[in-house]
Amino acid sequence: MIDKQLLSLPGIKKILGILTGLAFVQGLAIVGQAYFLAKTIVGLWNGGKLGTQTGWIILFLLCFGLRHFMVYGRDKLLDAFAAKQAAWLRKRLLGKIFRVGPQIVQTNGTGNVTTMALEGMDQVENYFHLILAKVIGLMVVPWLILLAVWYFDWKSGAFLLAIFPLIIVFMVVLGYAAQAKADRQYKTYQMLANHFVDSLRGIDTLKFFGLSKRYARSIFKTSERFRKATINTLKIAILSTFALDFFTTLSIAVVAVLLGLRLLNGQISLFPALTVLILSPEYFLPIRDFSGDYHATLDGKNALSALQKILTITEPQIKQISIEQWQPTSRLELKEANFAYEKGQPALAAISLDTVGYQKVGIIGLSGSGKSTLINVLSGFLQPQKGQVSFGGHQTNSFAQREWQKQLLYLPQNPYIFKATLRENIAFYNPEATPTQIGQALKVVGLSQLVAQLPEGLETVIGEGARELSGGQSQRIALARIFLDQTRKVLLFDEPTAHLDIETEIELKERMLPLMEDHLVFFATHRLHWMQQMDQIIVMEDGKVAEMGTLADLQRKNGAFVRLSRSLRRI
Amino acid sequence: MKIFKLFKEDTWVRPFLGKYRKSLVLALVLGFFTFFCGGALMFNSGYLISRSASHPENILLVYVPIVLTRAFGIGRPVFRYLERLTSHNWVLKLTSELRLKLYQVIEKDAVFFKSKYQTGDILGLLSEDIAHLQNLYLQTVFPTVIAWSLYFFIILGLGYFSVWFALVMLLLLGILVFVFPLTAVVANGARQERQKFLRNKLYAELTDNVLGVSDWIFSQRGSAYNQLHAPAQNELQQVKQAIRNNDHKRDFLVQLLFGVLTVVLVCWTSAAFPGNHGGAANWIAAFVLSVFPLIDAFAPLGAAAQETNVYQDSLVRLNSLPTEKLVEKPAVPALSAPFQLKISHVAFHYEDSQNLVLNELDLTIQNGEHIAILGRSGSGKSTLARLLRGDLRPTNGRVTLNGVATADFGDKICRYVGVLHQAPYLFNTTISNNLRMGDEDATEAEMWTVLERVGLKKLVAQLPQGLETIVDEAGLRFSGGERHRLALARILLQDVPLIILDEPTVSLDPVTEQGLIETFMKQLKGKTIIWITHHLQGLSLMDKVVFIEDGCLEMSGTPQELARTNQHYQKLLAVDHGVLH
Incomplete structure (x- = not known):
């Protein structure tokens, strides 16, 4: 009944203990409340004056208050507990994301990761609260009440005890039936549900075909179909709530009628009968609570499972070695490296590299040839599954080395621009940069003019949802980061100009080339003209190195490189 | 209060309330009877056992309460079941209407809606807003109205026995029905506002930084982010806790009030129904x-009222959508070939800025001409495309198709002009449905023919369900190149004389791009092609190349001429071929 994942939470035993204690007091108070109310009513029924019942009334109020005070205390306690657990889990999740990084984000999607850290955590927090309250309530309260009922009238007690499993069986059976029906309809259901958003997103396409006005009818029709399907599913889905409702209210009615009949025969007197009648709805209350908040509980449970899945991702064990600051004599070797995203489909096969000093290495190939994968291996985001990495003779198995990543700067196709000021973005790697240095960087990458035009200059907020930059401007900011951090001597470029228009590309190239001097550069691209400036060219084909050498070598060889150049400029 | 003002000015929900009045009233009545039966069950049971305890001479005297007890016992769950079905049904009917309305509002401005609202997924958001309105009804409006009607009934019923006691209850229950919900809205309103603000802030911040996670790792400042995140997170936690504390306190007070109500009833009944071993005292x-059963009806009102704070944004957003009616376009004569597109002295600026995107543009596109419009991003190419299709009207000058301004055609322009986009949208339905958008009467044979022409016949034939295969959401089942080919097939079925290609290959790799361009040119032969692009791949296949720079025509000519005579073009060509620098 209680989720295994919950039992592994720190401090769970203590909280379960306290909750049980609170529930116990609550149960006693419920019995007391019924007892004293029945006493009052029976007293009045017997012709007693109101004044003589004051004691019972006060006791009733006290029990009533105590009962709800226990609920209040329980909720406060659970709030604190759930919040503490959620904070702890959130911290671990964020730590994991910002340590392990892109793989988690890539496999789960950015949206999912952020939703998990915020909304998902709220759901988990809510889940802790709900489930603990519900489970403990169900385990303690009904049984105390049953004992009391049994004491006053064992026949009613026996009836209530017998009906309990029946309710559970019906709920489970109907619950499964509803689930089965929902599962059968799931696909159509999903499609109908998404139809509206799908139509909204494609509305310009509809317009281009002149269909948009007429399509409104289809929107309404589909929505109506969705309504009918939903109601059909709902008819079954709420049957299990109906069964619970039906059996509990009918049981109360049956208890009342049976008590009435026995009262007529004088087999029982009014006081125990009334107490039992007041207690019987209370007996069913916890199970009704338990089946309530079904969706919130389910969402929370699923969110917790998804979270655990990320938290339990094993972080690769990588031997950290000491790596010197890259200089003209430094040497980097990669031997026979293999990498596959999925088993049996190698993205990189037996890649070997050997570079010394400030070289510019061009990596050229078509999409899917493994250029980006190689760059990701070099950056340490992907761990080669086989192969050797060595820095100046020190061997290890991966580029995920703190001292290596400290020297890297990475320029992807779309460098990420944080929603922050232009200054913060430029100085991201070097937050202590002086205004003079930043001004110089702007000049070098050709952003001075843009900054001069901005109303708030360097303090203008840029990025998603603020002032958006063009692709070329984003690249310039990334270049400025390179210029500002001269201690990082290794540059990784992954198709930095593939999506830019040709004139912007030419302008950027003029800015980029000087920045590449005195650096070790890996430059992945399918644009041929960059190869003129490379000291070494690696031609990639299907995850393998098809050819390697200087531009002149490759042109002379008339092999893979020449073939590639031809296919790139057929028309 | 803000929510009342919103409701008063609302044009989204109120107009539909009258439309399905019957089922609305039915749902409310069923809801009323659910609680009525719950209360009546206990009322009856209490009377039954009291009456029985006074040992009536004739068993028939308790026969009626016995039957009623059973009836109420069965009635409550049945009414509840029916109430839930009816209310959901009503809400979903309302949803259909709201969706239709939202669609129609957006449709008026379809081509620009997305670019107008740049931040985030506004369309997804709007469609969620409608879902929020559903919840507003199910979780706030219905329970509240039902509780009010119960309140009314109880006071009226008690008034039958004693006017004075009815007034006392009017006050006491009034606290539950009005005071608690109002204070909940007021007390937590500001907190909920703050909570929403913090949540959105955290969401934006976290998304931003998760997207930039590789920079955090390289800069080795990952732990710095955790510190950045913590203060807002802690404040959010505090606000949330404050709201919850308020909720718990309110729940506790509501329950206490019910305790007091019970005692008040005891006092009143002891005076109103005196008796000894039965008689009036049975009551x-x-x-x-x-x-006790009434607690279920009244206790959740506070929380329900407070929920309205959450839905305010949805109401505001929907109500602030433009509602202006479009002017009917004058009828345009049917045109016939040859088609000539003429741009004369066109200048254009968007409403919200004075910067001319295009300036003094003159260009004539002849029937069957293949023309490439080249320029860097932001040079006004895409605006030109929209002017050509008539989605925009030039600020100055004219864009005409055979003498008729393109902006006058309205939806009829799609008989003459087809558009292929950078990211063609495929609907999440079958391939055949997607294709039929081009021509609703297309036969299966025709569809296979166009699929063959765009080179997808083999692929589609291999799919187990062929043409009836569902294109996964947003067309993700197909690769970029394949999606463009499907979109082209759609355009081929549409069979229009002019095609605008708006950077259709920009996100593709060069080899796929080449294949696609060759298919375009081969299959669209004989039609006028206006191809907007920012690089040189495939330009040699065009009749004419036009350069736009800063909204002006910079140079034009056949690609061969330009390659021979124009220095700038030569330089670009050289870079593109990888020779220079």
Whole structure:
């Protein structure tokens, strides 16, 4: 009944203990409340004056208050507990994301990761609260009440005890039936549900075909179909709530009628009968609570499972070695490296590299040839599954080395621009940069003019949802980061100009080339003209190195490189 | 209060309330009877056992309460079941209407809607807003109205026995029905506002930084982010806790009030129904016991009222959508070939800025001409495309198709002009449905023919369900190149004389791009092609190349001429071929 994942939470035993204690007091108070109310009513029924019942009334109020005070205390306690657990889990999740990084984000999607850290955590927090309250309530309260009922009238007690499993069986059976029906309809259901958003997103396409006005009818029709399907599913889905409702209210009615009949025969007197009648709805209350908040509980449970899945991702064990600051004599070797995203489909096969000093290495190939994968291996985001990495003779198995990543700067196709000021973005790697240095960087990458035009200059907020930059401007900011951090001597470029228009590309190239001097550069691209400036060219084909050498070598060889150049400029 | 003002000015929900009045009233009545039966069950049971305890001479005297007890016992779950179905049904009917309305509002401005609202997924958001309105009804409006009607009924019923006591209850229950919900809205309103603000802030911040996670790792400042995140997170936690504390306190007070209500009833009934071993005193248990089932009806009102704070944004967003009616376009004569597109002295600026995107543009595109419009991003190419299709009207000058301004055609322009985009949208339905958008009467044979022409016949034939295969959401089942080919097939079925290609290959790799361009040119032969692009791949296949720079025509000519005579073009060509620098 209680989720295994919950039992592994720190401090769970203590909280379960306290909750049980609170529930116990609550149960006693419920019995007391019924007892004293029945006493009052029976007293009045017997012709007693109101004044003589004051004691019972006060006791009733006290029990009533105590009962709800226990609920209040329980909720406060659970709030604190759930919040503490959620904070702890959130911290671990964020730590994991910002340590392990892109793989988690890539496999789960950015949206999912952020939703998990915020909304998902709220759901988990809510889940802790709900489930603990519900489970403990169900385990303690009904049984105390049953004992009391049994004491006053064992026949009613026996009836209530017998009906309990029946309710559970019906709920489970109907619950499964509803689930089965929902599962059968799931696909159509999903499609109908998404139809509206799908139509909204494609509305310009509809317009281009002149269909948009007429399509409104289809929107309404589909929505109506969705309504009918939903109601059909709902008819079954709420049957299990109906069964619970039906059996509990009918049981109360049956208890009342049976008590009435026995009262007529004088087999029982009014006081125990009334107490039992007041207690019987209370007996069913916890199970009704338990089946309530079904969706919130389910969402929370699923969110917790998804979270655990990320938290339990094993972080690769990588031997950290000491790596010197890259200089003209430094040497980097990669031997026979293999990498596959999925088993049996190698993205990189037996890649070997050997570079010394400030070289510019061009990596050229078509999409899917493994250029980006190689760059990701070099950056340490992907761990080669086989192969050797060595820095100046020190061997290890991966580029995920703190001292290596400290020297890297990475320029992807779309460098990420944080929603922050232009200054913060430029100085991201070097937050202590002086205004003079930043001004110089702007000049070098050709952003001075843009900054001069901005109303708030360097303090203008840029990025998603603020002032958006063009692709070329984003690249310039990334270049400025390179210029500002001269201690990082290794540059990784992954198709930095593939999506830019040709004139912007030419302008950027003029800015980029000087920045590449005195650096070790890996430059992945399918644009041929960059190869003129490379000291070494690696031609990639299907995850393998098809050819390697200087531009002149490759042109002379008339092999893979020449073939590639031809296919790139057929028309 | 803000929510009342919103409701008053609302044009989204109120107009539909009258439309399905019957089922709305039915849902409310069923809801009323659900609680009525709950209370009546305990009322009856209390009376039944009290009456039985006084040992009536004739068993038939308790026969009626016995039958009623069973009836109420069955009635409550049945009414509840029916109430849930009816209310959901009503809400979903309302949803259909709201969706239609939202669609129609957006349709008026379809081509620009997305670019107008740049931040985030506004369309997804709007469609969620409608879902929020559903919840507003199910979780706030219905329970509240039902509780009010119960309140009314109880006071009226008690008034029958004693006007004075009815007034007392009017006050006491009034606290539950009005005071608690109002204070909940007021007390937590500001906190909920703050909570929303913090949540959105955290969401934006976290998304931003998760997207930039590789920079955090390289800069080795990952732990710095955790510190950045913490203060807002802690504040959010505090606000949330404050809201919850308020909720718990309110729940506790509501319950205490019910305790007091019980005692008040005991006092009143003891005076109103005096008796000894039965008689009128049989009613005491009946009245007192019926209080407890009513807790379910009145206790959730505070939380329900407070929820309205959450839905405010949805109401605001929907109500602030433009509602202006479009002017009917004058009828345009049917045109016939040859088609000539003429751009004369066109200048254009968007409403919200004075910067001319295009300036003094003159260009004539002849029937069957293949023309490439080249320029860097932001040079006004895409605006030109929109002017050509008539989605925009030039600020100055004219864009005409055979003498008729393109902006006058309205939806009829799609008989003459087809558009292929950078990211063609495929609907999440079958391939055949997607294709039929081009021509609703297309036969299966025709569809296979166009699929063959765009080179997808083999692929589609291999799919187990062929043409009836569902294109996964947003067309993700197909690769970029394949999606463009499907979109082209759609355009081929549409069979229009002019095609605008708006950077259709920009996100593709060069080899796929080449294949696609060759298919375009081969299959669209004989039609006028206006191809907007920012690089040189495939330009040699065009009749004419036009350069736009800063909204002006910079140079034009056949690609061969330009390659021979124009220095700038030569330089670009050299870079593109990888020779220079």
